[in-house]
Amino acid sequence: MSRPAGLRPRWLVGGVVAVLVALVAGVSLGPVTLPPGSVAAELLNLLPGVHLESGLSEREIAIVTELRLPRVVLGLLVGGLLALAGGCYQGVFRNPLADPYLLGVAAGAGLAVTAVIALGGAGTEGALTGLPLTIPLAAFVGSLGAVALTYLLGAAGGRSRSPAMLILAGVAVSAFLSAGQTYLLQRNADSIQAVYSWLLGRLATAGWHDVLLVLPYAVLTTVVVLLHGRELDVLSVGDDEASSLGLHPQRSRYLLIAAASLGTAAAVSATGLIGFVGIIVPHTVRLLAGSSYRVILPLSLLFGAAFLALTDVVARTAAAPAEIPIGVVTALLGGPFFVLVLRTARRVLT
């Protein structure tokens, strides 16, 4: 008897292995390169009841647990969240181009952060370090505010509201807020550098407090979205069919948009705008492992996490001692990689 689409164990194992490899690689590589075996032992020591001899010095252990691990963990969380939210938006809107920034998330965060830096009187390099909590908070409020505005506009179509209406509303809101941001930047040219270093994404200053800030939202988003994999499959045949099959498509859509947007806002507030992950990871998974959302969502979470953590390794080693903004690396690496996947997958499929 043939089986329905589902998450094949080998893919799940592959995803978990990718995350573990990214974790060990991310912690091992840097200005001081540590042996991966020792790092793995030291990471295992963090688990309760494990006591392994890693051979690392006190100082090296501090590098692992206080410096690199929070950064890698934050990278994993943000990458997983962005990819999961991207896959979720693509299903909710039945639109392969949907991504976490579609609904105005990026523009809202951008405007809010610009406003805080430019108008906060700290228009210099010190802004990012001087306002450690204000900026994430502004980004969070800005993203969620923009998404809420998009909902309101999208729902203004009354009974004709549709996924397309919401996307159009997102485009309008993004354009409006971006214009506001450009205006602010132009009036406060001295804060441009501080704003852009945030906009291009930063994991460099990540500490455990960033991880703790993102973690609750990451858990909430992940649980809500992963539970809806089957519903997204039903939604893929259209709203009419879904409701004649007994679902409430509009209700599910709004719940999922809210969950994905919350996760995205949390990610953006911690690390700035990191593009591309939300589009290329779900599509790569779709092309390689299957088109059911019960496959796409969990694998996007795992591979998105691994992808961003590994990208971060490149970002801080490729031009060492300088760091390349991670948003630049995701696009530079992700673009060609995705073209490669697209070409090979098409050859296999046809």
Next chain:
Amino acid sequence: MSAAAGRPGDTPAVVVRDLHVSLGGTPVLAGIDLTVAAGEWVTVIGPNGAGKSTLLRVVGGLLPASGGVSLFGTPIGSLRRRDRARIVATVAQSPVVPPGMSVLDYVLLGRTPYIPPLGRESAADLAAVHEVLGRLDLGGFAQRELATLSGGERQRVFLARALAQGATLLLLDEPTSALDIGHQQEVLELVDQLRREHGLTVVATMHDLSIAGEYADRLVLLAAGRVAAAGTPREVLTERLLAEHYRATVRVVDGEHGPLVVPVRRP
């Protein structure tokens, strides 16, 4: 009259009373009355824009409407969606075919009203789907991608999904509009066979009047949102009614099972 049609005293499958529907401020249905007996096949005909699809959408619960619509004696507004989905299944005119989805997964969607919210399908759901696939000669197609099937095969898969839903009322919106004449017959014969074997009630919309008359127990002619005529195919498919409501010049000739409508060139 088919032997499967409801006996006197049975609760009708569908009762529509004084139904009014406006879409975007334009009245589409204006005072429809319709009763469909359990086990009956009723086909709704009428010119483009008469409101056929809208009527089907209201009966399927996809559009709210003022006026009463009851399914098997229960007002449709008081049914929960999941319960409604176990009673009535709709096959849309051109259902969305999601890229990459297998036939098995598509038909499995029909089990949605039986799968707990946020839950997953059980072995019983899977068995039900395989049973339906076997009955519709689709067993060999289970792992094929739906998008790669031909029009006739797809229509069978759409029907399979509706049957997997376990509903006794089947709403078919233009079930044969995309098919050649041979596949039209194949699909309609299949629907008729399923109806007789499982006591299904069928409400369909169709454009081909001869085929509509061949398969339906009764025809309902809709024009400008009202029922212009209803009755046996012989009563509805008359040259006078078709000229009046379709503005068509036709000859109606007697066929083996009912009237055949032949368009002729205007004089």
